[in-house]
Amino acid sequence: MPIETKSLSVDGVDGSPAPPVVSSIPNVKVTEERKPFIQPDDDQRLPHTGTARANIAATYEKPYGTTEGGWAKQHQDKTVLQQHCEFFDSDHDGVIWPQDTFRGFSRIGFGVLLSLVSMLIIHGNFSYPTVSGWLPDPFFRVFLANVHKDKHGSDTGTYDPEGRFIPQRFEDVFAKYAEGRDYLTIWDVLDLLKGQRCIMDPVGWFGAFFEWLATYLMLWPADGKMMKEDIRGIYDGSIFYTIANRRAAKK
Numbered sequence: 001m002p003i004e005t006k007s008l009s010v011d012g013v014d015g016s017p018a019p020p021v022v023s024s025i026p027n028v029k030v031t032e033e034r035k036p037f038i039q040p041d042d043d044q045r046l047p048h049t050g051t052a053r054a055n056i057a058a059t060y061e062k063p064y065g066t067t068e069g070g071w072a073k074q075h076q077d078k079t080v081l082q083q084h085c086e087f088f089d090s091d092h093d094g095v096i097w098p099q100d101t102f103r104g105f106s107r108i109g110f111g112v113l114l115s116l117v118s119m120l121i122i123h124g125n126f127s128y129p130t131v132s133g134w135l136p137d138p139f140f141r142v143f144l145a146n147v148h149k150d151k152h153g154s155d156t157g158t159y160d161p162e163g164r165f166i167p168q169r170f171e172d173v174f175a176k177y178a179e180g181r182d183y184l185t186i187w188d189v190l191d192l193l194k195g196q197r198c199i200m201d202p203v204g205w206f207g208a209f210f211e212w213l214a215t216y217l218m219l220w221p222a223d224g225k226m227m228k229e230d231i232r233g234i235y236d237g238s239i240f241y242t243i244a245n246r247r248a249a250k251k
Contacts, residue, residue: 034195037171049171052164054079057236059170061182061229066238080236081151081163082144087240089144096142098123107244108218121210125203126150154197154204155211158235165235174228183225186216218243 023038024031039049039060046063055076056065065072075083088096088104098119105115123140129149131137142150148163157169177192178184184192189212198204215234219226233239
């Protein structure tokens with residue numbers, strides 16, 4: 001069986017054709033089962049897919065990130081991870097208190113019990129890495145200036161260790177675990193959780209499980225399909241406002 005290759009559209013340093021990209025090998029089954037996202041040569045709408053974007057959640061369908069309502073422009077001074085957390089920083093002072101998290105989850109449809117559990121999990125685990133000194137914060141606050149330190153293993157790798165957004169990693173989720181579809185089912189997520197696990201990483205395993213469980217509960221798709229654009233909106237936090245406003249309008 002031949003090895004699948006992908007030719008690059010640029011020439012090598014010396015002017016000769018660049019070597020082909022080998023993305024899967026027939027006798028290494030996992031590389032055949034989980035093929036990465038490769039942008040077509042004739043459609044370069046998302047250039048440099050592997051380069052992390054500091055302040056926009058750029059994807060193949062949304063190369064300029066979230067433009068609705070001027071989101072990208074208004075948040076150009078925040079990393080994508082900071083944007084993800086901003087909804088819970090109600091007074092925009094860069095500090096998220098436990099009660100802020102509780103209120104935020106309540107606004108997006110979590111009941112009292114789930115909001116309380118989410119608050120305890122988030123602030124119990126994510127507060128200390130964000131403090132500036134060695135002593136833990138007595139109020140278990142999360143400081144957004146250092147929220148990149150909450151990056152954990154066994155996740156999709158879409159956020160880099162500095163809180164930037166890597167388009168290639170996001171696209172790989174759908175290429176590898178959803179066969180290129182624009183949505184994920186709960187079964188796809190289970191495959192993703194197993195496929196992304198790192199050895200000896202219980203904190204990362206639990207963190208990834210909690211995050212995807214919260215994502216499914218928040219979106220709660222009637223047809224069981226979590227749409228790609230909705231998931232992208234979670235990464236930059238824009239969808240939190242959409243859901244909260246929608247719920248407020250119903251009330």
